[in-house]
Amino acid sequence: MTTTTDTTAEALTDGSVDLLRFATAGSVDDGKSTLIGRLLFDSKTIFEDQLDSVEKVSQDRGNDYTDLALLTDGLRAEREQGITIDVAYRYFTTPKRKFIIADTPGHIQYTRNMVTGASTADVALILVDARKGVIEQSRRHTFLATLLGVPHIVVCVNKMDLVDYSEEVFESIRKEFTEFASRLRVPDLTFIPISALVGDNVVNRSENTPWYDGSPLLSHLERLHVASDRNLVDVRFPVQYVIRPQSHEARDYRGYAGTVASGVMKPGDRVVALPSGLETTIESIDTADGPVAEAYPPMSVTVRLADEIDISRGDMIARPNNTPAALQEIDAQICWMDESAPLVKGKKYAIKHTTRWARAMVKDVSYRVDVNTLHRDEDVTEIKLNEIGRIKLRVTVPLFVDPYQQNRHTGSFILVDESTNKTVAAGMVGGLPRSA
Structure with a gap:
């Protein structure tokens, strides 16, 4: 065989x-x-x-x-x-x-x-x-x-x-x-x-x-x-990298590379760049194999825009009439992954959401979930290794998020311990499954 x-x-x-x-x-x-x-x-x-x-x-x-x-x-x-x-x-x-x-x-x-x-x-x-x-x-x-x-x-x-x-x-x-x-x-x-x-x-x-x-x-x-x-919300395109070739022939080329998180993009579509809020039109969409007529998840593409807009890594391209929420206060569920120390109120971490990095502080530990009974323990003060809980975060810069149940890419994040560079938590924006 x-x-x-x-x-x-x-x-x-x-x-x-x-x-x-x-x-x-x-x-x-x-x-x-x-x-x-x-x-x-x-x-x-x-x-x-x-x-x-x-x-x-x-x-x-x-x-x-x-x-x-x-x-x-x-x-x-x-x-x-x-x-x-x-x-x-x-x-x-x-x-x-x-x-x-x-x-x-x-x-x-x-x-x-x-x-x-x-x-x-x-x-x-x-x-x-x-x-x-x-x-x-x-x-x-x-x-x-x-x-x-x-x-x-x-x-x-x-x-x-x-x-x-x-x-x-x-x-x-x-x-x-x-x-x-x-x-x-x-x-x-x-x-x-x-x-x-x-x-x-x-x-x-x-x-x-x-x-x-x-x-x-x-x-x-x-x-x-x-x-x-896979497409419960409209276009979400986190910018991973700004492409500016140095060759003389391509000196006017400016493209924004990344992976399509949701929606369908086509040349001629009207889009908005976040956080600036400036609107423009998609001029073309390029791949390693050449231009394409449309881009959709999980394609990795380079988007060229009709106007020169200040866009950098961590920014997001979306539809003008359907944008994600820009939040600095985030209510989320987490799975704690660090065996060396629990999550507690007041701790500070680096947070990575799509292609954007920021710093976050734990404002509150709301509850921990018993996965067998789905009971919510609201007296908890910490979340330990492999435990699931709900927390509130304060972030230094706005993150462009959707509820996780609507978009896994823009509704998820990780927390990183800056002293060890270890990923200590996986987070999901939105509500937990209801208990009985």
Whole structure:
């Protein structure tokens, strides 16, 4: 079983094939890495030498089967412990769609890694061990997925082969999970009974679950509509770099480079530059391959404007009649990522939002969230490692933000400890999912 590098690379860069990003989440030993290995194996998107290596390691460990989890657990420490520690990214393509997979850790102490892996996902695959049912990590990861604005959640009830493919077990888990999810903002929730180890309902429909009339996992992911999830607000174009070529022939060229965060831009469109508020028209849009007729997420482009306006890194281009809020007081949710010290009121950090840097002070710690009960502890004075809470920040310069649920790019930020240069928090502008 082989694939060619050229075929895979071409498919992953071919704009005619839609891209879907998904993240796996679940408790330790729920089978996340095995599921991804099964997807890669059954869709015939791994190389012979990769398979040979995995088979050899499986034999050396005394397994009487090929441990497909080894395809993603690439770190030596992960292979030795049989767990996922860091986020592992994998890429594969089918004739219908190309995929980027983030395999995230299950351990509670790696919650921050899970936040990183799911922050750009269109779909979260929540794995639940059929023998154990819905546990704390199932709830934690579902809560984090909704907090991060992942629009589609697929609950994979795994290891169905170990409960004799019991419909009663599956329905019991579906009922309990649905009850918990009803207290969160979950736009789309799907349940699929699978066995990642054996392959039931992963790529091919299983004869062991005749009572299940839904699609196998891969078919579901291939058909899932995600384009409309990505443009909930109009044009947002954070300026990353101002391009002024030094050559004599191009001395009049002035372009503004960056990645389109949302909306569609075309030559001739009327736009406004922030924070100046000056309006102008898009003259042209350039890429590495030449001019294009339009730009949309996640394209990286250079925009040329009809008028010379003072624009620099950190500024933003938007529509005149639809601009983000310019805020210096920010109410946000955070996941705290620093093991050396908690977040407390009065602390100062560097803040990076889109392409703009500023300094921020913690004005207030509003509450911490219990991810199991969704209870808000309003007596809290600090947020510790891997905890989720709501805070208020005061920023030195205005940030051009949208609510995170409307735009992940302009609604998110990171906090950085200036003394160590460590990223200490991931933040989301807007309200938390409601509690019961």
